[in-house]
Amino acid sequence: MHKVQTQAPETPGRDDIRPLMGNEAIARGAWEAGVKVASAYPGTPSTEILESLARYPAEEISVEWAVNEKVALDIAIGASFAGVRAFCAMKHVGLNVAADALMSQTYIGAHGGLVITVCDDPGIHSSQNEQDTRLFARLAMVPCLEPSDAQEALEFTRLAFELSEEFDTPVIVRSTTRLSHTRSAVRVGERGSAPRKAFVHDPAKSVMIPSHARARHGRLLEREARLRERFAQAPFARIERGRKDIGVITTSVAYTYVKEVLPEASVLKLGASWPLPEALLKEFAESVERLFVVEELEPVIEDELRKLGLRVEGKVWFPRTGELSPEVVRDGLVAAGVLEPPPAEEEALEIEPLVRPPVLCAGCPHMSTYNALRYLDVRVAGDIGCYTLAAIEPLRAIDTCVSMGSSIANAIGMARAGTAEKPIVATIGDSTFLHAGIPPLIDAVYNDVNITVIILDNSITAMTGGQHHPGTGHGIRGNKTHKVEYEDICRAVGVKWVRTVDPYEYGTLLKTLREAVEYKGVAVVIADRPCVIDPVKITGEPLRIDSASCIACQACMNLGCPALTWSDEWHEGHHKVKIEPSLCIGCTVCAQVCPTASIQPERTE
Amino acid sequence: MAETTLNDDAGAENAEATAARPTNVLIVGVGGQGVIMVSKVMATLAQRAGFEVKQSEVHGMAKRGGGVFSHVRFGHKVFSPTIPRGEVDVLLALEWAEGLRWLNHLNRSRGTFIADVKRIVPPFACRNRADGAPLGYSRETPKDVLSRVRTGYALNASGMAERLGNPRVANTILLGVLSTALDFPEEEWLAVIEQFVPPKTVEVNLRAFGEGRDWVARHGEVGPDEEVDFSPPAGLETPPRRPRVFIERAWCKSCDICVKMCPERCLELDEAHIARMRAPERCTGCRLCEYLCPDFAIRVLRLPQDASEEEASA
Ligand SMILES: Cc1ncc(C[n+]2csc(CCOP(=O)(O)OP(=O)(O)O)c2C)c(N)n1
Ligand code: SF4
Ligand code: SF4
Numbered sequence: 001m002h003k004v005q006t007q008a009p010e011t012p013g014r015d016d017i018r019p020l021m022g023n024e025a026i027a028r029g030a031w032e033a034g035v036k037v038a039s040a041y042p043g044t045p046s047t048e049i050l051e052s053l054a055r056y057p058a059e060e061i062s063v064e065w066a067v068n069e070k071v072a073l074d075i076a077i078g079a080s081f082a083g084v085r086a087f088c089a090m091k092h093v094g095l096n097v098a099a100d101a102l103m104s105q106t107y108i109g110a111h112g113g114l115v116i117t118v119c120d121d122p123g124i125h126s127s128q129n130e131q132d133t134r135l136f137a138r139l140a141m142v143p144c145l146e147p148s149d150a151q152e153a154l155e156f157t158r159l160a161f162e163l164s165e166e167f168d169t170p171v172i173v174r175s176t177t178r179l180s181h182t183r184s185a186v187r188v189g190e191r192g193s194a195p196r197k198a199f200v201h202d203p204a205k206s207v208m209i210p211s212h213a214r215a216r217h218g219r220l221l222e223r224e225a226r227l228r229e230r231f232a233q234a235p236f237a238r239i240e241r242g243r244k245d246i247g248v249i250t251t252s253v254a255y256t257y258v259k260e261v262l263p264e265a266s267v268l269k270l271g272a273s274w275p276l277p278e279a280l281l282k283e284f285a286e287s288v289e290r291l292f293v294v295e296e297l298e299p300v301i302e303d304e305l306r307k308l309g310l311r312v313e314g315k316v317w318f319p320r321t322g323e324l325s326p327e328v329v330r331d332g333l334v335a336a337g338v339l340e341p342p343p344a345e346e347e348a349l350e351i352e353p354l355v356r357p358p359v360l361c362a363g364c365p366h367m368s369t370y371n372a373l374r375y376l377d378v379r380v381a382g383d384i385g386c387y388t389l390a391a392i393e394p395l396r397a398i399d400t401c402v403s404m405g406s407s408i409a410n411a412i413g414m415a416r417a418g419t420a421e422k423p424i425v426a427t428i429g430d431s432t433f434l435h436a437g438i439p440p441l442i443d444a445v446y447n448d449v450n451i452t453v454i455i456l457d458n459s460i461t462a463m464t465g466g467q468h469h470p471g472t473g474h475g476i477r478g479n480k481t482h483k484v485e486y487e488d489i490c491r492a493v494g495v496k497w498v499r500t501v502d503p504y505e506y507g508t509l510l511k512t513l514r515e516a517v518e519y520k521g522v523a524v525v526i527a528d529r530p531c532v533i534d535p536v537k538i539t540g541e542p543l544r545i546d547s548a549s550c551i552a553c554q555a556c557m558n559l560g561c562p563a564l565t566w567s568d569e570w571h572e573g574h575h576k577v578k579i580e581p582s583l584c585i586g587c588t589v590c591a592q593v594c595p596t597a598s599i600q601p602e603r604t605e
Numbered sequence: 606m607a608e609t610t611l612n613d614d615a616g617a618e619n620a621e622a623t624a625a626r627p628t629n630v631l632i633v634g635v636g637g638q639g640v641i642m643v644s645k646v647m648a649t650l651a652q653r654a655g656f657e658v659k660q661s662e663v664h665g666m667a668k669r670g671g672g673v674f675s676h677v678r679f680g681h682k683v684f685s686p687t688i689p690r691g692e693v694d695v696l697l698a699l700e701w702a703e704g705l706r707w708l709n710h711l712n713r714s715r716g717t718f719i720a721d722v723k724r725i726v727p728p729f730a731c732r733n734r735a736d737g738a739p740l741g742y743s744r745e746t747p748k749d750v751l752s753r754v755r756t757g758y759a760l761n762a763s764g765m766a767e768r769l770g771n772p773r774v775a776n777t778i779l780l781g782v783l784s785t786a787l788d789f790p791e792e793e794w795l796a797v798i799e800q801f802v803p804p805k806t807v808e809v810n811l812r813a814f815g816e817g818r819d820w821v822a823r824h825g826e827v828g829p830d831e832e833v834d835f836s837p838p839a840g841l842e843t844p845p846r847r848p849r850v851f852i853e854r855a856w857c858k859s860c861d862i863c864v865k866m867c868p869e870r871c872l873e874l875d876e877a878h879i880a881r882m883r884a885p886e887r888c889t890g891c892r893l894c895e896y897l898c899p900d901f902a903i904r905v906l907r908l909p910q911d912a913s914e915e916e917a918s919a
Contacts, residue, residue, distance in 0.1 A: 182659055354703075358668070393729060
């Protein structure tokens with residue numbers, strides 16, 4: 001039987017209550033659960049989880065950046081085999097990379113508790129898509145917990161390890177950008193002592209060959225049935241009785257939006273979105289006159305209700321794309337006739353919003369590389385990282401961007417299509433190259449393709465906030481470790497033409513790139529210059545522009561450096577340019593492209 | 606204390622409803638300005654006062670010069686981490702155009718707008734290469750905007766901070782202004798600020814906070830600083846022109862310099878290796894090719910917009 005709770009806000013006693021971000025709460029939950037091994041590859045909005053785990057002592061827990069998400073999950077799986085509690089975290093698209101391991105591991109189960117936190121990004125704040133991890137959970141038949149605030153994020157993560165061991169399954173804790181990045185008060189606990197088991201040699205369970213896998217598949221169905229029952233119980237299900245005529249089934253942060261705009265409704269709050277507690281769903285549905293489902297992205301719960309033959313309204317009123325918000329939920333309920341339309345707003349203030357997309361930093365080493373590529377007039381298969389920002393104005397130098405590591409193989413495909421009217425270049429960041437760029441580079445050499453590959457080596461994973469990777473020579477705790485050399489990797493896989501160049505030397509850069517695209521075969525250029533903000537913020541003497549000689553040609557403005565902006569002076573219909581000294585780091589790239597030598601060091605007189 | 610967001614001057618709402626509704630502070634600015642720090646101060650303050658607090662922002666692009674915003678909600682019970690549109694009690698903008706972007710989220714009957722008039726012009730605002738193109742930055746002046754909100758403050762906090770000798774304390778000045786719109790004791794603000802700023806800068810930050818409060822006392826409810834009521838930068842007086850590039854084929858010696866140096870990549874060498882205009886629509890008429898051609902083979906004219914084709918080729 002499930003427990004029906006009414007909301008009883010506990011009065012905080014002398015407990016330890018701290019403001020924690022959802023991601024910090026997840027990390028805390030894992031630590032309290034006694035996790036021994038944690039591994040992840042960074043990705044917004046999940047990155048802070050591993051970073052905050054790394055603040056716990058190394059004697060208690062092994063915390064390491066992995067080279068990609070599949071490696072991270074495989075490491076966690078290995079630790080689980082070895083009998084300890086293991087954890088890994090990734091963003092939603094990271095699970096695509098790790099999916100192969102997950103799909104088999106679900107058959108094997110978990111020896112030491114195995115928990116994967118996956119952070120979705122509804123609204124695509126910082127991603128390439130907004131896929132719904134709950135569909136993955138259903139595909140893998142892995143239970144999926146959905147906390148609605150930081151307190152639950154901690155508790156559910158902790159509980160996830162117990163479920164994992166009890167039900168012999170990996171468990172997914174699904175977060176979203178909103179939960180991961182919202183800070184609220186969390187009552188924290190102590191680190192529990194997790195069971196430490198020995199490795200169990202049991203090939204029928206742990207070696208997935210067809211005969212073993214066939215037997216295991218049937219077990220998943222039993223597991224699913226038992227989980228359905230568990231998820232009808234607190235804290236995974238809670239009924240808040242309100243109006244009888246309106247019932248809402250909801251989960252995750254969507255629950256808070258429902259409470260915000262329709263506090264008087266009856267609510268069934270689910271803490272797990274797969275597998276669903278069928279009996280409880282039916283019971284709740286029968287207790288209300290009109291039943292709604294409010295869930296972000298895909299109609300996962302709604303579809304399940306329909307399969308049960310229940311009358312339910314969901315995606316007819318609430319969008320399947322984008323992030324939910326109180327406004328969106330309110331609009332849906334207004335359309336459904338549940339809420340009165342808000343009183344007609346006073347006419348809105350008409351203000352055209354300023355267009356302010358994110359930009360590369362002042363002095364970013366990626367600027368000159370893409371500026372040079374624009375001059376060379378080549379086809380650029382891009383990849384994912386800060387440098388993807390070169391796709392927009394004014395650099396506009398990237399033609400495609402698909403997923404991490406796609407650039408090189410996309411370039412191979414373009415070359416093989418035989419339709420190329422321009423040389424084909426793949427550009428890929430250092431972290432991305434190590435993540436998924438090496439196999440396609442091997443492929444390019446193996447199949448003797450005529451492409452140029454530029455590795456943008458800024459010695460950090462910048463886009464996600466500056467994480468170390470095997471090319472930086474440091475680990476997550478700042479420890480020194482082996483540093484991968486890109487030239488060595490390229491030569492080892494058979495690339496004959498490899499050059500390293502400093503992108504701050506514009507002339508050399510341009511000349512090298514020109515030679516590379518003229519080379520027949522695989523040419524690799526490593527553009528080697530550290531990121532200007534991570535791991536250390538680089539500063540330098542700002543340059544200034546001599547307005548008298550500036551001819552307003554905009555050659556420097558085409559770099560997209562945010563320190564360069566228009567001054568109030570004009571020259572023949574065009575704005576002259578000035579440098580904002582508080583932003584300029586003195587990289588001198590703009591001075592190198594200025595045809596009139598108007599950009600000079602600040603005179604110190 | 607000028608007013609509190611918990612009290613609506615219309616008195617339309619009863620005390621119970623007011624107590625049940627969380628207070629909503631939206632803090633906005635540009636990446637790198639410290640939006641998140643300011644919102645942490647706000648959240649910590651409310652937490653110390655015993656409220657339930659949710660503070661929500663989206664990280665990721667924050668360092669990349671894009672717009673950044675942070676929702677802080679506090680009250681006896683807070684559900685949604687984000688503030689419903691139209692429910693913002695105080696909108697605190699660290700940058701002018703970012704404040705304007707969120708203005709319609711402010712509650713029209715009880716909201717307070719506080720903005721630094723600092724203008725951070727994004728590279729995107731300077732992308733139009735056309736003759737006479739205006740800067741792509743908001744054209745509303747503080748005077749326009751303040752006349753349209755119920756309570757509004759526009760101040761040059763960045764300038765004040767510089768006069769205090771530390772440009773970084775602009776945010777603390779704004780916190781001083783914010784403190785007059787909310788019901789927390791001054792000592793509490795000071796204690797929390799002290800906790801968040803680098804130890805060496807405590808003194809200047811406390812002074813900055815005081816300056817913010819004094820500014821409100823001096824300037825009353827509305828009324829922009831004279832010095833901050835900027836108007837948009839002067840536009841170009843002359844009518845826009847249409848560039849036209851003439852290439853004397855016989856004089857071109859195929860050196861490729863113009864092709865390589867054109868900032869807009871308008872030129873190319875044709876089959877006979879002679880310079881040719883291939884993208885006239887991208888040409889801005891900057892004359893670089895004209896200046897750089899060693900053999901004077903290129904001439905750039907800037908014609909009136911309505912020049913006929915004959916005139917153009919004359
Ligand atoms: C599968 C996957 N994992 C993680 C991410 C998140 N992510 C986006 S860009 C990036 C790394 C960028 O680093 P790098 O290639 O070094 O380029 P930089 O940002 O430093 O220029 C990561 C991890 C993603 N988009 N997809
Ligand atoms: S963070 Fe580094 S890599 Fe990213 S835009 Fe700035 S300088 Fe470039
Ligand atoms: S030197 Fe030029 S390109 Fe480099 S940071 Fe300064 S303004 Fe930007």
